[in-house]
Every structure is written in structure tokens, then in C-alpha cells.
Amino acid sequence: MRKKKIIVKNIYKSFKDKVVLNKLNLDVYKSESLSIIGESGSGKSILTRCIVGLLKYDNGSISFGNLNNINTLNDKEKMNYMSKFGILFQNSALLDSLNIKENLKFSSKQDSFNKILNEVGLPNSILEKYPSELSVGMQKRVGLARAILKKPEVLILDEPTTGLDPIIARQINLLIKNLVKKNKITTITVTHDMESVYEFADYVAFLKNGIIEWYGEARKINKSRNSSMINFIKGID
Amino acid sequence: MTRLLSSALALTKRLFKIIFSFFCSIGEIVDFFLNCVKYSITEKFYVNIFLKQFLKIGFNSLPVVGLTSIFTGMVLALQSYTGFSRFSAESAIPNVVVLSITRELAPVLAGLMVAGRSGAAIAAEIGTMKVTEQIDALKTLSTNPFNYLIIPRIFAGIISLPLLVIVGDIIGVMGGYLICVNLLNFNPTVYLQNTYNFVQFIDVFSGLVKASVFGFLITFMGCYHGFNAKGGAQGVGQSTTYSVVSSSILILLMNYIITSFFFRL
DSSP: OOOEEEEEEEEEEEETTEEEEEEEEEEEETTOEEEEEEOTTSSHHHHHHHHHTSSOOSEEEEEETTBSOGGGOOHHHHHHHHTTEEEEOTTOOOOTTSOHHHHHHTTOOOSOOHHHHHHTTOOGGGGGSOGGGSOHHHHHHHHHHHHHHTOOSEEEEESTTTTOOHHHHHHHHHHHHHHHHHHTOEEEEEESOHHHHHHHOSEEEEEETTEEEEEEEGGGGGGOOOHHHHHHHHTOO | OHHHHHHHHHHHHHHHHHHHHHHHHHHHHHHHHHHHHHHHHHSOOOHHHHHHHHHHHTGGGHHHHHHHHHHHHHHHHHHHHHHHGGGTOGGGHHHHHHHHIIIIIHHHHHHHHHIIIIIHHHHHHHHHHHHTTHHHHHHHTTOOHIIIIIHHHHHHHHHHHHHHHHHHHHHHHHHHHHHHHHTSOOOHHHHHHHHHHHOOHHHHHHHHHHHHHHHHHHHHHHHHHHHTOOSSHHHHHHHHHHHHHHHHHHHHHHHHHHHHHHHHO
């Protein structure tokens, strides 16, 4: 029996004259991995930012557990709400004035990070290094470690493989798959990379013109008759 | 006639748009300030970050403020001599130097120097954090960016600028002393005695009040423009420029307001 974790209902978001999300509906289920795909500028990242509470939507509602409309939360409640999410940002967003250990301390006050570093395949020696001293792939791994270290209820992955070469991208995909499946974390992944979708998505939502144009199981994605999505998968404009 | 009317209409529309956006900016600045006040009262104060920023803004600005002050004191002594020697009032040079330095030049020049140095650095740092989503990351890591980034910097600015100005006062007066004693053949003891006897508490105090206000303006404008940076590298560059320009103008404006306030006392 699937249990709803997040309910996005009729949300509308525009920037000046440009409508980004047009009365969009989407349900995210507990312990499932949902991938949101779509062309650049289709509003995928805006949608996740609205879900996390980093951005206010103009209309509609997003419910999370007992919280009915996260737009109405006050500062303290919003902070509390955001702490339920672990986010891997597109460019990792590690605080570059702090070393890796200090970055990880934001998620957990513990002194030893051996276990988590081991899980994401990084040596302990990087703890004293600064983000600028690491490769992009390593930064992604640290970002992932920081996201899962706080044991989030929902993990958000924003373009986890963007900017990586195919080999590192594959490694990151496998790493995410292991972590997500092992810990059964509810995951929302925003991606362009179909490899990520095939690797660890249970469900897929295809976003176009501000609405979800196709939603279904990841294994059925190639059987879809939605021409826009087929073109997107094949890389045809 | 219709063409003239439509162009007048377009001009009025544009004017209203400019006025509207000006008031919007004022509103945003006030909102930012109120948030700073609110979070500084209600939430955690990061002492470590404050001390780090205190060193960055205060201690690291010592060389630039020191150099500015010493040369200003030296020039002031030379220029005063040029004028005062024309009516045999050379003995007033120590008084003019100490008064100008403590009341006016040390705080304003230190303020402008720190605005160029630290204000720009603050805007660039926070702006980069904004466009690379580091501030969003902080929010999701249960850390209020106002308490972590903004408030420690503002307090560091308010406290470190007066200390810098005290050092600037001493170095500036010494600059005048060096010129008067070594070049204009003043008696060193008499020079220092004149300076000491002439300067009053209010002279130094008014300079320190100015410095505190300037420290607030520099860090506040740096944080505000950095926090509202948009786009990529260009947006960060723009926020840095806005920060330096706005804080410099506000320093000069507030300098007049504070001076006229102390003038009435």
C-alpha cells in the first residue's frame, strides 16, 4: 500500500509574466524514488524549491504530513520544516570558507565522519581540505554525505550528475542507488540524465509547460506514448 | 500633437516606474534591517564568526587606515602651514591638525577605505554564496543565514571601525607632528603640549560615533547587496559595485548629519 508523503495541489508560480508552474499536481509517496524530468527551463528545480520551502508559490498548496500549506508557515516552523529535507544541490553548495569537516558538522554534531565518508567512497584525509581543493565528483559525494548525514525524511537531488564525466556520473548514480534503496529514503531527483532515471527511479514525472505531462512507473517509461516525452528521452527537440 | 502627448505619457510612465522601484528598494532595505534586528534579538549569536569578521574588518584594515591617516596628517600640516604662515599663525597648526583628524578626516577616510576594502569583500563573498546556492544550503541545514552571515558582520563593523579610528587619530596626529618637527622646525614638546591641551573629549567622541555609524553602513550595505545578488558572476560584480557606491554616499551623507548634530551641542 503506497502512502503519500507530499501532496502538491494546483500550485501556480510565475516570475513577472512568465508562468513556470501552471496549476501543477503531483504526489510523492513514502520510501519511493521519484525522478522529475523535463527540458531546461521547464520548472523542475522551481518545483523542488517550492516543495522544500525555499521559494513561495503564488497559489495552490503543498502538504507534507500534517502540514497543509507550507506557504503559511512562520519562520521557525519553516526552519523546522526544511530540516526534514536533505538536499544535494546542483553545484553541491558546500560552504567554501569552511573545510569538509566543518561543512559536515552542519548536518551532524558528531566528531567522527569515517562511516559516512566510507559510504560515499571518500577517504578520511579530505576532512581537513577545503571544497576548492576537491574535484567536482568529490564535491558531489561530500554534498551527498552532508544531505544524508542528517537522516532526512525526504532526499532531494538536484541534477546529481550534471558536470560530471560519464564514468564519474555512473559511479554517483550507483552510489545514490545503493544509499536510497538501502535506507529506503523518499527521494525526489531532478535530472536530465536518463541513466539516473533508469538506475534508481521508481516513478517518473515528466514536466512540460508548467504541468506534469506524464507520470508513471520508471520501468514503463519506454512504453509511453507521450510524444513530448519520447522526444525528450531520445534527445529530439 | 498626439505624438507629443504619447511621448509625454511614456515619459511620465517611466518616471513613475523609477519612483516606484526607488520606494520598493527602500522597503526592501527596511525589511532587511528589521529582519537583522529581529534575529539578533531572538536567535543565536555566532561569537566565532563575529571574532573572525572582527579580525577581517578591523585588524586587517589597520595598514590601509594607518597609511591613509599618516599621509593625511602630513599633508594637513603642510597645507595649514602654507595658509597660517601668511598671517603668522603657525602655532595653530597642531590645533588644526588634531581637530581635523579626530573630528573629520580619520573617521571619514577610514570609513571610505574600509568601504572599498571590507564592504566590497563582504558583498562579493555573500553574493557568491547566494548565486551558488550556499545560502539556500544553510537554510536547509537549520541555520538562519541572518544569524550566521549578516549579524556577526554588522556587529564586527560597528565595533571595529571606532577602534580603527582611534589608531587613525593617533597616527594622523603623529603624521602632522613628523612634518612640523622635522620640516618646519617646531619644538616637539610644545607641539605635543599644544595638541594635548587643545583636544577635547567631544572631538574624539564625535569621531568615534561617526565611525560606529559608518561601520554599520558599510557592513549593512555589503550584506544587503550581497544577499540580494542575482545571476552569476556579473550579478556578484554588480552587488559589489552597488555596495561600495551606496556605502560611500551614505558615509558622506551621514557625516554631514552627525556633524551638524554635534555642531549644535
